[in-house]
Amino acid sequence: MEKLVITGGKRLEGTIEISGAKNAALPLMCTPLLTDEPVILTNLPRLADITTLTDLLNHLGVTVTIAGGDGTGSGGRSLTFDASNIADTVAPYDIVRKMRASILVLGPLVARMGEATVSMPGGCAIGNRPIDLHLKALEALGAVIEMEDGYVRASAPGGLKGGSVRFPFVSVGATENILMTAALAKGTTTIENAAREPEITDLSKCLTSMGARISGAGSETITVEGVERLHGATHAVMPDRVEAGSYAVAALMTRGNLLLKNARAEDMQAPLDVLAEAGAIISNDADGVRVKSNGHLQGFNIVTQPFPAFPTDMQAQFMALASVADGASVITEAIFENRFMHVPELCRLGADIAVNGSSATIRGVNSLKGAQVMATDLRASMSLALAGLVADGDTVINRLYHLDRGYERLEDKLRAVGAQIERVND
Numbered sequence: 001m002e003k004l005v006i007t008g009g010k011r012l013e014g015t016i017e018i019s020g021a022k023n024a025a026l027p028l029m030c031t032p033l034l035t036d037e038p039v040i041l042t043n044l045p046r047l048a049d050i051t052t053l054t055d056l057l058n059h060l061g062v063t064v065t066i067a068g069g070d071g072t073g074s075g076g077r078s079l080t081f082d083a084s085n086i087a088d089t090v091a092p093y094d095i096v097r098k099m100r101a102s103i104l105v106l107g108p109l110v111a112r113m114g115e116a117t118v119s120m121p122g123g124c125a126i127g128n129r130p131i132d133l134h135l136k137a138l139e140a141l142g143a144v145i146e147m148e149d150g151y152v153r154a155s156a157p158g159g160l161k162g163g164s165v166r167f168p169f170v171s172v173g174a175t176e177n178i179l180m181t182a183a184l185a186k187g188t189t190t191i192e193n194a195a196r197e198p199e200i201t202d203l204s205k206c207l208t209s210m211g212a213r214i215s216g217a218g219s220e221t222i223t224v225e226g227v228e229r230l231h232g233a234t235h236a237v238m239p240d241r242v243e244a245g246s247y248a249v250a251a252l253m254t255r256g257n258l259l260l261k262n263a264r265a266e267d268m269q270a271p272l273d274v275l276a277e278a279g280a281i282i283s284n285d286a287d288g289v290r291v292k293s294n295g296h297l298q299g300f301n302i303v304t305q306p307f308p309a310f311p312t313d314m315q316a317q318f319m320a321l322a323s324v325a326d327g328a329s330v331i332t333e334a335i336f337e338n339r340f341m342h343v344p345e346l347c348r349l350g351a352d353i354a355v356n357g358s359s360a361t362i363r364g365v366n367s368l369k370g371a372q373v374m375a376t377d378l379r380a381s382m383s384l385a386l387a388g389l390v391a392d393g394d395t396v397i398n399r400l401y402h403l404d405r406g407y408e409r410l411e412d413k414l415r416a417v418g419a420q421i422e423r424v425n426d
């Protein structure tokens with residue numbers, strides 16, 4: 001079993017290259033299902049979730065090959081996805097259970113093939129995570145939804161027709177699923193109360209380069225004029241704002257100075273505002289976002305909400321920051337019902353955190369003390385790594401597979417800027 005051993009106390013200084021965004025790459029990798037021409041995605045991160053989705057696409061009959069370098073020299077991988085011959089429209093349980101974002105193949109398969117059967121993704125550590133909004137949106141475009149043996153089957157034998165979708169609350173995945181589907185539906189689709197995350201805008205850019213006719217991506221109302229067919233394209237995955245935000249926290253916690261190369265400030269303004277309030281000096285230049293400490297660390301308050309508000313995916317990382325800040329901080333998790341599993345693990349390191357329903361009150365302590373801790377989900381594992389960077393002594397993080405789902409070469413990137421960190425095999 002692999003573990004991460006971090007010896008705390010090192011100040012981080014230097015440049016970290018931000019990889020392509022996992023949460024942009026996953027929906028982008030479903031767009032090839034919408035066309036019989038090859039789609040090339042560049043700047044793809046090397047992550048377990050990308051491998052899992054590639055396995056699913058292979059199962060469906062999509063060939064995935066290494067594309068030639070995209071010439072930008074970006075660290076990411078370039079892959080060509082060719083879905084000219086879809087051999088299967090069933091996404092099996094043993095793949096979907098590994099990664100719930102597999103549900104994003106449902107809409108594109110129905111749009112292209114007229115039917116799809118996808119295993120229900122089930123919940124995960126951070127919550128029950130239903131897909132009712134995905135299914136209702138597909139029904140609004142004429143799909144017939146049936147549930148059987150833990151699988152959802154969607155069909156549209158007569159093809160999909162544009163319709164109006166109004167989400168009762170924001171859902172990133174449901175917005176992505178219906179955006180891809182509407183691109184091939186006959187007629188106009190309006191999506192109201194759409195997610196506004198940068199990953200939606202990135203997906204819309206890719207679909208538009210494939211010939212889709214979309215307006216309003218990034219706002220709460222998106223309009224899609226369906227087209228007969230989409231063609232191939234080449235698209236660069238946007239930089240990962242959650243990875244960038246995580247390393248920005250590392251810079252502040254270690255009183256360091258990091259240039260987050262390729263990060264885009266406009267993707268992460270809310271977390272950057274909280275970092276500035278907590279004691280960061282933030283500057284943007286052509287290369288990315290620079291975060292350095294002003295020597296103090298002040299508590300802050302956060303409520304997670306859909307973009308452009310503070311993102312739930314950075315909640316755990318900012319709780320690590322609050323653990324060693326002066327004064328008290330209050331963090332409220334308003335998106336997922338169970339996203340505080342990092343709390344008991346941070347407390348094992350000496351943090352002083354009290355949870356009351358969906359809010360946690362964190363009283364900053366002078367120092368944390370290294371210990372054995374266990375990763376429970378992706379962002380919680382990053383929270384523990386951040387705490388380990390400042391804890392006295394060694395922090396050992398178990399169940400690294402959580403971390404490897406969303407952070408590419410974490411130990412290499414941190415070691416290169418001064419961290420004492422290594423991956424060991426039990």
Ligand code: EPZ
Nearest residue numbers: 023101129130131132133134170171172173313335336378
């Ligand atoms: C995406 O998940 C991200 N994953 C999550 O990142 C992120 O936390 C989340 O958006 C919110 O920003 C990917 O992009 C692959 P939602 P998604 O649909 O689409 C409820 C990470 O750490 N809901 O916006 O699944 C849901 O339970 C991951 O990288 C329904 O009730 O999130 C949640 O409470 C974790 N019915 C809320 O809405 C539905 O049909 C928001 O979920 C869909 C969602």
